[in-house]
Amino acid sequence: MPSYPLPSGERVLVLEAEPGPERREALAGWLERARGGQALFSQVLDCDFSQGGVWAGVAGLLGALLPRIRAVAPSLLVSHDTELAAILPQLRETIRPRHRPLVELASDEERFQLHARERADRLLHGAIGLLAEFHAADPAQGPWVLVCEHFGRAGDLSRRFFRELVRRRGAQLDLILLAVVDPGQGDATCTELSRACQVSGVRLRLAPQDRASMSPDVQRAHAHAACELEHRVQGEPDAVEASLPRLIHLWEQSAEPENALRWRAEGLRLCVRQGYYEDGLRYGEPLVGALEALCGGDPKARWDILGKLCTCLSATGRAERAARLLEEEVIAKSDDPALLARAFHTLAVYHLRYLPRRNVRLAEQCARRAAEAVSRLEPSTDEARTLTIQTNNALALVRLQEGKPDEALRICQASLALLDEHFGPHGRPLQRAALMLRFAELCLVMGAHDEALAHYSAAIAIDPSQSDYYGMRGVAAFKAGRLLEAEADFRQALALSPPHAEIGVNLGQCYRAMERAEDAIRAYSSALELEPENVLALVGRAQAHELLGQAERACADYDAVLLLTPDDALALANRAVLHYEAGRLQASVADLDRAVSLASHTPELYQNRAVVLSDLGRRAEAIADLSTYLRLRPDAEDRAEVEEKLSAWREALVHAAPSARGPRHD
Incomplete structure (x- = not known):
C-alpha cells in the first residue's frame, strides 16, 4: 500500500x-x-x-x-x-x-x-x-x-x-x-x-485510473435513481436543497443530462437567495448556452436565469461580463417590455455602482429606456407598478450622483406614494424598507441627520431582524455625534448576525471617539481576527494603543498597515511620531521624508519633520521645512510661536557658521 x-x-x-x-x-x-x-x-x-x-x-x-x-x-x-x-x-x-x-x-x-x-x-x-x-x-x-x-x-x-x-x-x-x-x-x-x-x-505517483465510459445500464440506473429522488423530495424545499448536488450528478451521469439543467437553475436560485454568489456561478454559467432549451419563448423564465446569473457576476467583481450578457442575451434578443425594463434598470445601476468606470450619462440613458419599456405595459398591473418603482430608484440614484438630491428626493416620494396607493401601508415590506434606506441616504447627503435616522428607524420597524439596518443607522448616528446611540446600534447588529468584521470596526471607531480605548482595542481585535488585513482596523487599534500610552503596540500596528499599504502617508506620519518619542530619530525622519513625498501639500508633515531635523542638528533643513509650513498654512494659529522659533534657529545657525574669510596665512 x-x-x-x-x-x-x-x-x-x-x-x-x-x-x-x-x-x-x-x-x-x-x-x-x-x-x-x-x-x-x-x-x-x-x-x-x-x-x-x-x-x-x-x-x-x-x-x-x-x-x-x-x-x-x-x-x-x-x-x-x-x-x-x-x-x-x-x-x-x-x-x-x-x-x-x-x-x-x-x-x-x-x-x-x-x-x-x-x-x-x-x-x-x-x-x-x-x-x-x-x-x-x-x-x-x-x-x-x-x-x-x-x-x-x-x-x-x-x-x-x-x-x-x-x-x-x-x-x-x-x-x-x-x-x-x-x-x-x-x-x-x-x-x-x-x-x-x-x-x-x-x-504520490499512482497508476492512472481508467476512465471507462458508462454503460447504458449504468446510465439507466442513474436516471432511475434521479427520478426516485425527485419524487421523494417533491414539495419539500429543504429536502430539495439538501439533495440538489446529488440530483444534478445523477442526471449528468445518465443518458439524459439535459434534465440536470433545471436543477442547476434551482441551484443558482438558491445561491442568489442565500448570498453565495461565487458558488452560484458554478451552477449558473453552464445555463447560458442552454437558455433556449430551458426557457423557450418565456421571457420571465429567461430573466429568472439571466438576472440571477448577472447578480452573481456583479457581486463578485465581474460586472463587465454581466453587462455583456444583458446586452447580448436580453436587449438584443427580446422585445418583451418587462424583460427590457429589468435589463435596462440593472444596466443603469451597473453604470453607477459596479462597472470599473462610473458613467452617469449612460446610467440615465438606461433608466430612461427602462421607463419607456414600462410605459408599454398595462399600467394597472402590479408588475408595471413594481417596475415603475424600480426604475424610479435608478433615476433617483442618477440624480444623486449628479448632485441633485432634491430631485432624487422628489422621485422617491413619488415612488412611496405609488407604493401606498396600490399596495397599502403594509404591502411590499421589503420594497418599502428599500425606499426608507434611499430616503435616509438622501437625507445624509443633504445634512439632515435627524431625518436620516428616522428613515433608518422606519426600515428597522419593517424588518427588525435585519442586522445591516442597525449597522447603517449606527453609522448615521456616529456621523451625527450621537455616540451612545451608535454604540447601541452596532452592538445590536452584532447580536443579530454571525461575526461581522465591518460592524466590529465601526464599533471600534465609536469607542475610540468616546475615548474608551480598551473597548476600542477589543472591538478592532475581533474584526482583525476575521480580516487580519483590514487597514482601517489596524490604524484604529494603533491610535487606541496610543491613547493608552502603549507606543510599541501602536508601532507594531502601523508596521502592519505599511506592509499592506506602503504609501499610507498618515500611517507613516503617525509612526514617525512614535519613533521620535522613542528616540529613534533617523527612523522618524525617514518616515517623514516618505510621507512628505506622498502628501507634499500637508503642512503638519513639514512642521513635524522640522522638529526632528533640528534635533539631528540639521538646522538649515529644519528652517526650510518650518518656512514651508508657514507658506502652506498662512493663517496658522501658532504662527507667532513658529516665527519666534524660526528666528531663534536662524540666529543660532549664523553663530554656528565658520568665518566667511577662512583661516589666515602669515
Whole structure:
C-alpha cells in the first residue's frame, strides 16, 4: 500500500495524487496512523462540490460533530442556529434561527433586496466560532485530524472555510489538515493554503485510473435513481436543497443530462437567495448556452436565469461580463417590455455602482429606456407598478450622483406614494424598507441627520431582524455625534448576525471617539481576527494603543498597515511620531521624508519633520521645512510661536557658521 510521511510540524499537508482505489488506501493508512497517535477527532470529508454542493466538507464536519455538541454544549445549537440552519438544511425542522430578516422569508417575487456578499463570510466565521466554543467546552482533549478529500473540487465557501479554520483556530484545535487534490492541483492549493500557515506538499505517483465510459445500464440506473429522488423530495424545499448536488450528478451521469439543467437553475436560485454568489456561478454559467432549451419563448423564465446569473457576476467583481450578457442575451434578443425594463434598470445601476468606470450619462440613458419599456405595459398591473418603482430608484440614484438630491428626493416620494396607493401601508415590506434606506441616504447627503435616522428607524420597524439596518443607522448616528446611540446600534447588529468584521470596526471607531480605548482595542481585535488585513482596523487599534500610552503596540500596528499599504502617508506620519518619542530619530525622519513625498501639500508633515531635523542638528533643513509650513498654512494659529522659533534657529545657525574669510596665512 502506498504511504507518505506525516507532517513534521506543519498543520497543513497537501497530497497530490491520482484519484482511485490506491489513493483511498493511502488515505486510510495515513488516517489509521493519525488515530494511533491519539487523535481526539478524525474524519474524512468529501469536499467535492458536485457531490455536496456549496458547503461540501463543511456540512460533513458539522454533521459528524453534532451528536457530541448536543451532549457537551447544547446551548451552542441555539447561539449558532443561523449558521447551522444555513449549512445543514436537513436540521431546519428542529433548529429554527431566532433572527430571520425579511430577505430570507419573502418569496422570490417580493424580494427587492439581496443578502450582502459578506453574509457568506459571516456564516463560515460563525461556524468556526461554533467549533472553537465546542472545543473549549469539551472535557476530552486531543488533536483534530481532518482529511479533505477532493479539496481541489471544492466550492469557494468550502475552501475558504478550511483555510480560515486553520488560520484562526488551527493551534487551539491542535489541528492537522490533509488537503487531497488531483494531479496538477497541488502547487496552486499549496499557495492558497500558505496564506493561513506553513504548508507541506507531497506527490504520490499512482497508476492512472481508467476512465471507462458508462454503460447504458449504468446510465439507466442513474436516471432511475434521479427520478426516485425527485419524487421523494417533491414539495419539500429543504429536502430539495439538501439533495440538489446529488440530483444534478445523477442526471449528468445518465443518458439524459439535459434534465440536470433545471436543477442547476434551482441551484443558482438558491445561491442568489442565500448570498453565495461565487458558488452560484458554478451552477449558473453552464445555463447560458442552454437558455433556449430551458426557457423557450418565456421571457420571465429567461430573466429568472439571466438576472440571477448577472447578480452573481456583479457581486463578485465581474460586472463587465454581466453587462455583456444583458446586452447580448436580453436587449438584443427580446422585445418583451418587462424583460427590457429589468435589463435596462440593472444596466443603469451597473453604470453607477459596479462597472470599473462610473458613467452617469449612460446610467440615465438606461433608466430612461427602462421607463419607456414600462410605459408599454398595462399600467394597472402590479408588475408595471413594481417596475415603475424600480426604475424610479435608478433615476433617483442618477440624480444623486449628479448632485441633485432634491430631485432624487422628489422621485422617491413619488415612488412611496405609488407604493401606498396600490399596495397599502403594509404591502411590499421589503420594497418599502428599500425606499426608507434611499430616503435616509438622501437625507445624509443633504445634512439632515435627524431625518436620516428616522428613515433608518422606519426600515428597522419593517424588518427588525435585519442586522445591516442597525449597522447603517449606527453609522448615521456616529456621523451625527450621537455616540451612545451608535454604540447601541452596532452592538445590536452584532447580536443579530454571525461575526461581522465591518460592524466590529465601526464599533471600534465609536469607542475610540468616546475615548474608551480598551473597548476600542477589543472591538478592532475581533474584526482583525476575521480580516487580519483590514487597514482601517489596524490604524484604529494603533491610535487606541496610543491613547493608552502603549507606543510599541501602536508601532507594531502601523508596521502592519505599511506592509499592506506602503504609501499610507498618515500611517507613516503617525509612526514617525512614535519613533521620535522613542528616540529613534533617523527612523522618524525617514518616515517623514516618505510621507512628505506622498502628501507634499500637508503642512503638519513639514512642521513635524522640522522638529526632528533640528534635533539631528540639521538646522538649515529644519528652517526650510518650518518656512514651508508657514507658506502652506498662512493663517496658522501658532504662527507667532513658529516665527519666534524660526528666528531663534536662524540666529543660532549664523553663530554656528565658520568665518566667511577662512583661516589666515602669515
